[in-house]
Amino acid sequence: MAKVCSTLVEALADIDDGMTIMIGGFGGSGAPIELIHALIDHGAKDLTVINNNAGNGHVGIAAMIEHGMVRKMICSFPRSADPRAFTQLYLAGGIELELVPQGTLAERIRAGGAGIPAFYTPTGFGTQLAQGKPVAEFDSKSYVQERWLKADIALIKAEQADRAGNLTYRMAARNFNPLMAMAAQTTIVQATEIVEKGGIDPERVITPGIFVDRLVQIADPVQEEALNREDARYERAAQ
Amino acid sequence: MAKVCSTLVEALADIDDGMTIMIGGFGGSGAPIELIHALIDHGAKDLTVINNNAGNGHVGIAAMIEHGMVRKMICSFPRSADPRAFTQLYLAGGIELELVPQGTLAERIRAGGAGIPAFYTPTGFGTQLAQGKPVAEFDSKSYVQERWLKADIALIKAEQADRAGNLTYRMAARNFNPLMAMAAQTTIVQATEIVEKGGIDPERVITPGIFVDRLVQIADPVQEEALNREDARYERAAQ
Amino acid sequence: MTSQLDSIKLSNAQIAWRAAQDIEDGAYVNLGIGFPELIARFQSDDKDVTYHTENGVLGFGEAPEEGEEDWDLINAGKKAVTLREGASFFHHADSFAMVRGGHLDLAVLGAYQVAENGDLANWSTGKGGVPAVGGAMDLVHGAKRMAVVTDHVTKKGDPKLVETCTMPLTGLACVTRIYTSLAVVDVVDARFVLREKLDTIPFDDLQALTGAKLHIDGSIAALQVPTL
Amino acid sequence: MTSQLDSIKLSNAQIAWRAAQDIEDGAYVNLGIGFPELIARFQSDDKDVTYHTENGVLGFGEAPEEGEEDWDLINAGKKAVTLREGASFFHHADSFAMVRGGHLDLAVLGAYQVAENGDLANWSTGKGGVPAVGGAMDLVHGAKRMAVVTDHVTKKGDPKLVETCTMPLTGLACVTRIYTSLAVVDVVDARFVLREKLDTIPFDDLQALTGAKLHIDGSIAALQVPTL
Numbered sequence: 001m002a003k004v005c006s007t008l009v010e011a012l013a014d015i016d017d018g019m020t021i022m023i024g025g026f027g028g029s030g031a032p033i034e035l036i037h038a039l040i041d042h043g044a045k046d047l048t049v050i051n052n053n054a055g056n057g058h059v060g061i062a063a064m065i066e067h068g069m070v071r072k073m074i075c076s077f078p079r080s081a082d083p084r085a086f087t088q089l090y091l092a093g094g095i096e097l098e099l100v101p102q103g104t105l106a107e108r109i110r111a112g113g114a115g116i117p118a119f120y121t122p123t124g125f126g127t128q129l130a131q132g133k134p135v136a137e138f139d140s141k142s143y144v145q146e147r148w149l150k151a152d153i154a155l156i157k158a159e160q161a162d163r164a165g166n167l168t169y170r171m172a173a174r175n176f177n178p179l180m181a182m183a184a185q186t187t188i189v190q191a192t193e194i195v196e197k198g199g200i201d202p203e204r205v206i207t208p209g210i211f212v213d214r215l216v217q218i219a220d221p222v223q224e225e226a227l228n229r230e231d232a233r234y235e236r237a238a239q
Numbered sequence: 240m241a242k243v244c245s246t247l248v249e250a251l252a253d254i255d256d257g258m259t260i261m262i263g264g265f266g267g268s269g270a271p272i273e274l275i276h277a278l279i280d281h282g283a284k285d286l287t288v289i290n291n292n293a294g295n296g297h298v299g300i301a302a303m304i305e306h307g308m309v310r311k312m313i314c315s316f317p318r319s320a321d322p323r324a325f326t327q328l329y330l331a332g333g334i335e336l337e338l339v340p341q342g343t344l345a346e347r348i349r350a351g352g353a354g355i356p357a358f359y360t361p362t363g364f365g366t367q368l369a370q371g372k373p374v375a376e377f378d379s380k381s382y383v384q385e386r387w388l389k390a391d392i393a394l395i396k397a398e399q400a401d402r403a404g405n406l407t408y409r410m411a412a413r414n415f416n417p418l419m420a421m422a423a424q425t426t427i428v429q430a431t432e433i434v435e436k437g438g439i440d441p442e443r444v445i446t447p448g449i450f451v452d453r454l455v456q457i458a459d460p461v462q463e464e465a466l467n468r469e470d471a472r473y474e475r476a477a478q
Numbered sequence: 479m480t481s482q483l484d485s486i487k488l489s490n491a492q493i494a495w496r497a498a499q500d501i502e503d504g505a506y507v508n509l510g511i512g513f514p515e516l517i518a519r520f521q522s523d524d525k526d527v528t529y530h531t532e533n534g535v536l537g538f539g540e541a542p543e544e545g546e547e548d549w550d551l552i553n554a555g556k557k558a559v560t561l562r563e564g565a566s567f568f569h570h571a572d573s574f575a576m577v578r579g580g581h582l583d584l585a586v587l588g589a590y591q592v593a594e595n596g597d598l599a600n601w602s603t604g605k606g607g608v609p610a611v612g613g614a615m616d617l618v619h620g621a622k623r624m625a626v627v628t629d630h631v632t633k634k635g636d637p638k639l640v641e642t643c644t645m646p647l648t649g650l651a652c653v654t655r656i657y658t659s660l661a662v663v664d665v666v667d668a669r670f671v672l673r674e675k676l677d678t679i680p681f682d683d684l685q686a687l688t689g690a691k692l693h694i695d696g697s698i699a700a701l702q703v704p705t706l
Numbered sequence: 707m708t709s710q711l712d713s714i715k716l717s718n719a720q721i722a723w724r725a726a727q728d729i730e731d732g733a734y735v736n737l738g739i740g741f742p743e744l745i746a747r748f749q750s751d752d753k754d755v756t757y758h759t760e761n762g763v764l765g766f767g768e769a770p771e772e773g774e775e776d777w778d779l780i781n782a783g784k785k786a787v788t789l790r791e792g793a794s795f796f797h798h799a800d801s802f803a804m805v806r807g808g809h810l811d812l813a814v815l816g817a818y819q820v821a822e823n824g825d826l827a828n829w830s831t832g833k834g835g836v837p838a839v840g841g842a843m844d845l846v847h848g849a850k851r852m853a854v855v856t857d858h859v860t861k862k863g864d865p866k867l868v869e870t871c872t873m874p875l876t877g878l879a880c881v882t883r884i885y886t887s888l889a890v891v892d893v894v895d896a897r898f899v900l901r902e903k904l905d906t907i908p909f910d911d912l913q914a915l916t917g918a919k920l921h922i923d924g925s926i927a928a929l930q931v932p933t934l
Contacts, residue, residue: 001504001526026761026798027784028777052798077840080784087836099837102760103802103844107355110799114571115578115620116346117377119358121806122847126878128830129839138356138386147377164528164537164564168442171795173778175761178797182579198563203407204443205566206797208536210506210528210581225777240732240754265533265570266556267549291570316612319556326608338609341532342574342616349571353799354806354848361619362578365650367602368611403756403765403792410567412550414533417569421807437791444794445569447764449734449756449809464549 002165002212004194008038011188011216015039019152020048022109022180023061027053027080028224030173032157032190035216036060039155041237045069050109050151052102052176054078054086058233060224065089067236072096074149076105082228099129104146106179111148113182113211118147154184157221158207161191162199165209174206181211190218241404241451243433247277250427250455254278257310258391259287261348261419262300266292266319267463269412271396271429274455275299278394280476284308289348289390291341291415293317293325297472299463304328306475311335313388315344321467340368343385345418350387352421352450357386393423396460397446400430401438404448413445420450429457483631483687486678487659488703493627495520495704497586497657500625501527506536508577508617510587511555514627517586520706528564530582532613534573537565554613577613578620585621587614589628589656591643594690595668596653598626599645611648618649630658630687637689639663639670660684661692662701669693674701711859711915714906715887716931721855723748723932725814725885728853729755734764736805736845738815739783742855745814748934756792758810760841762801765793782841805841806848813849815842817856817884819871822918823896824881826854827873839876846877858886858915865917867891867898888912889920890929897921902929 005011012035015021021039025031040063047070054073055062062085064070078086078097089095100108101123111119120143124130134145156177158167167189169177181187194217227234244250251274254260260278264270279302286309293312294301301324303309317325317336328334339347340362350358359382363369373384395416397406406428408416420426433456466473488496494516501507501517503525509515518540521527528537531553538559542548547558576582591599598618601611618624628638639656656663661684662674672692675684677700685692716724722744729735729745731753737743746768749755756765759781766787770776775786804810819827826846829839846852856866867884884891889912890902900920903912905928913920 001528027780029761029780030778077838078836079838083836090836097837099839101839101843102798102841103806106798106802107353110575111358113579113581114346114575115580116358116360117380117382118375119350119355121355123806123844127843127875129843136357141356143356162564166564166566169795171442171776171778172759172761172763172780174795174797176798179799182575182581196563198565200566202537202561202565202567203410205568208566208568208572208576209564210530210536210576223777225775240756266552268533268552269550316610317608318610322608329608336609338611340611340615341570341613342578345570345574349803352807353803354808360578362616366615366647368615401792405792405794408567410548410550411531411533411535411552413567413569415570418571421803421809435791437793439794441765441789441793441795444796447794447796447800447804448792449758449764449804462549464547 002163002209003214004163005214005216008034008216011214012038012042015042015044015153017044018046019044020050022050022151022154022184024156024177024180025051026175027056030157030169030175030177031060031224032155033060033222033224034218035155035188035190036064037234040064040067040234046071048072048074050074050149052076052105053080054083056080056224057082057228058085059227062086063234065095070095072098074098074100076100076102101129106176108146108149109176109179109183112150113179116148118145120145149183151184152186154180154187156181156187156189158189158191160200161189161194161215163194163197165212165215166200166205167191167207167212168200168204169206178207181207186213187211188214190216190221192219192221193217241402241448242453243402244453244455247273247455250453251277251281254281254283254392256283257285258283259289261289261390261393261423263395263416263419264290265414266295269396269408269414269416270299270463271394272299272461272463273457274394274427274429275303276473279303279306279473285310287311287313289313289388291315291344292319293322295319295463296321296467297324298466301325302473304334309334311337313337313339315339315341338368345415347385347388348415348418348422351389352418355387357384359384388422390423391425393419393426395420395426395428397428397430399439400428400433400454402433402436404451404454405439405444406430406446406451407439407443408445417446420446425452426450427453429455429460431458431460432456486676491516491706492704493657493659495706496662496702497625497627501525501584505583506530506581508582508585508621510617513588514586515555530576532573534568534570535565537562574616577616580620580622582621584623584625585617586625586627587617589626589638590645591638591640592626592653592656593640593643594670596651596665597643598648598653599643601648602646604646614648618652623654624652625655625657626653627657630660637687640689663692671695672698674699676701714904715858719744719934720932721885721887723934724890724930725853725855729753729812733811734758734809736810736813736849738845741816742814743783758804760801762796762798763793765790802844805844808848808850810849812851812853813845814853814855815845817854817866818873819866819868820854820881820884821868821871822898824879824893825871826876826881827871829876830874832874842876846880851882852880853883853885854881855885858888865915868917899923900926902927904929
């Protein structure tokens with residue numbers, strides 16, 4: 001049953017060093033910037049972060065990297081308008097990268113949430129990204145075996161939440177969010193609005209409450225893109 | 240691009256003997272009764288039918304079986320309040336049965352739609368229903384390999400459709416319908432209402448139009464349950 | 479002993495009542511078709527429990543009044559239900575993602591046989607006829623607790639808790655707790671551990687009605703006999 | 707020959723225009739980030755084409771006016787877009803189900819190299835730096851037609867249509883048609899078949915700029931040079 005937290009600090013309290021954290025979003029859309037910045041304040045380190053990208057500018061995941069919190073990125077596209085935070089650390093050997101084709105990344109996360117330990121996909125067969133992975137032939141076509149991805153924590157950005165934890169998303173901000181919400185031990189959601197249980201039409205629910213552990217309302221969430229346009233730089237708050 | 244058909248006959252015209260047909264619904268909810276009965280009139284035979292059940296009473300899939308159209312059922316639960324149509328033919332050796340656990344059935348159909356030729360599931364491991372299937376161990380747990388399911392035709396019951404083929408469903412009538420819509424070569428939909436392109440909020444679309452080939456409006460669809468309560472029996476219309 | 483048993487054993491409703499006591503506040507629960515569905519009747523109002531049904535509803539409630547049924551709103555047993563506040567609809571693959579993915583706190587099923595290692599046989603008598611499995615083989619995998627409600631013995635008086643299932647298996651090593659008409663038994667490290675038994679049946683008699691050794695780990699509580 | 711080539715070869719916009727001519731009415735199309743995106747500009751209004759983007763939108767349209775951007779409504783290139791009538795939103799797994807499951811009619815990508823058997827290299831120069839693949843490896847599998855838009859040769863004048871790719875592969879035997887700055891070439895049975903070429907380049911010169919044999923199957927049409 002989802003628990004409504006009154007602060008970001010409360011929502012993130014038990015995150016530990018060394019955890020694997022899925023962070024929703026594709027570029028800036030659907031990125032839970034307030035949760036990410038609160039996690040920077042929290043200070044967990046040695047994290048494995050799963051996201052489509054690897055940060056842009058000096059906010060969000062890029063700021064996590066700049067604060068030395070990320071040991072490893074699992075992503076499909078560690079490039080962006082301003083990828084310096086990741087690029088510099090990667091080229092200096094300071095951060096590990098597991099590069100996963102985007103559709104395979106999405107499917108591995110779904111598999112983690114759905115209890116499917118492995119599946120076969122045509123994607124990547126015969127390429128560097130399939131090296132070392134089992135392959136198999138079905139109906140005379142070759143496929144690569146891919147494993148599920150799970151996480152300790154998922155940080156999710158939703159539009160509306162009700163107190164049962166049911167979620168909706170805003171336009172293309174949906175992207176990886178509903179998948180990651182299924183695949184983590186603890187799913188922590190920032191929602192623009194938290195309404196009473198039953199305040200969302202059951203037909204409109206995208207993420208059913210069973211996948212959600214904690215909710216915190218961020219009524220006017222900032223867009224990563226907006227921060228980057230003003231050259232924002234997130235610095236850890238003094239403790 | 241979805242095509243709006245003015246009659247059920249037009250929607251089903253090119254269905255051939257020997258095809259594999261997915262039929263949406265779980266029991267009566269979401270069962271496209273008008274499409275099924277029009278298919279009985281059409282007269283295709285030697286069909287493989289994929290549905291969760293195997294008919295109830297003397298309407299819908301049960302009536303297809305009684306009309307000798309079905310060579311094989313792929314389903315999870317060939318029992319119902321009145322399963323005689325299937326039971327009698329099955330015990331007489333007149334129809335083949337592939338029994339699939341319900342969650343595996345759903346996942347195999349999704350896999351067919353998603354281009355995943357095979358996946359591993361814990362379901363059925365060590366049971367009769369996994370006999371002859373490859374098994375594998377992941378993280379010290381045993382799993383069964385299951386293959387995708389695809390079909391030539393899917394018959395779908397939707398609530399609203401727009402002219403782009405986008406669909407919504409009514410309550411628990413959703414069930415297998417969105418999965419089957421993805422997994423067939425040709426997806427044929429009966430919708431209670433067909434609205435103009437753009438008439439469905441993009442956030443509310445459950446089946447995007449890319450999965451839909453033909454639409455036919457059935458403004459006041461009958462419920463299988465209602466037919467069975469009046470002991471209805473569907474007989475092929477005289478040609 | 480069977481007729482004597484009949485006088486002391488719990489009714490299905492009483493077994494369901496006992497199972498309901500263990501459901502935690504906030505739990506997501508799937509109750510199998512038939513006997514397990516009775517459990518919902520004994521859910522206390524001070525616990526917020528959300529019921530899942532395989533056909534794509536989370537948060538359904540009681541049956542509607544006769545004549546008020548909406549046949550697009552049914553449960554896995556094809557019975558009409560109603561919605562509670564906070565309900566949601568989803569398709570079958572998402573529904574079984576909840577099951578297989580370990581998101582349910584509890585699933586409760588009936589049983590033909592349960593083995594001491596937790597194997598469950600509940601889908602087929604193996605005697606021919608039309609086989610049907612539904613969602614049982616999925617439900618036994620994934621829920622955090624997988625409980626069984628059952629008579630302690632068959633109608634003929636044969637044990638249903640056994641060393642090894644002789645009937646076709648639904649799942650291997652999956653059952654965590656068994657609520658019977660005489661006892662509450664956990665499966666721990668491939669052994670039956672007796673947690674509760676009726677005061678009216680001596681341990682040795684209970685053991686005699688059980689097809690595998692009943693282990694004791696700490697005290698054995700009295701299985702309550704509620705007045706329903 | 708390079709400078710001479712520069713004077714006759716199609717611009718990227720002209721290549722995109724040519725690719726646009728082949729898109730069928732009613733098609734579902736994914737255009738890769740960058741050069742392939744240009745194709746949408748040349749889509750004629752009498753064809754109803756639905757564009758897919760990996761991040762979960764079907765039926766998006768042009769960029770909004772400057773200042774009108776909604777950053778929750780972007781495409782795979784992270785650029786703001788708008789919606790057309792009949793659009794829909796879905797999550798990333800459903801989006802790639804559309805791709806991998808063969809539901810798109812056409813995907814168009816750029817290329818470093820295309821081999822005569824249809825192998826494509828377009829994601830990594832293999833020279834180090836930060837590798838990034840995005841959705842390219844998924845997009846090359848599944849679409850009914852998988853086209854490439856590219857210069858016929860590299861900036862140094864080396865062939866991009868080759869016998870065997872020397873750069874890291876994106877996918878094996880996946881490309882069905884190549885629109886270059888000089889020609890339109892199909893991949894048929896692991897061979898390049900020349901369909902169209904600029905009138906201004908002799909066949910032998912085109913063959914010399916191509917790293918594998920150009921086969922001829924029927925007539926070679928004139929590649930049009932549109933005024934854009």
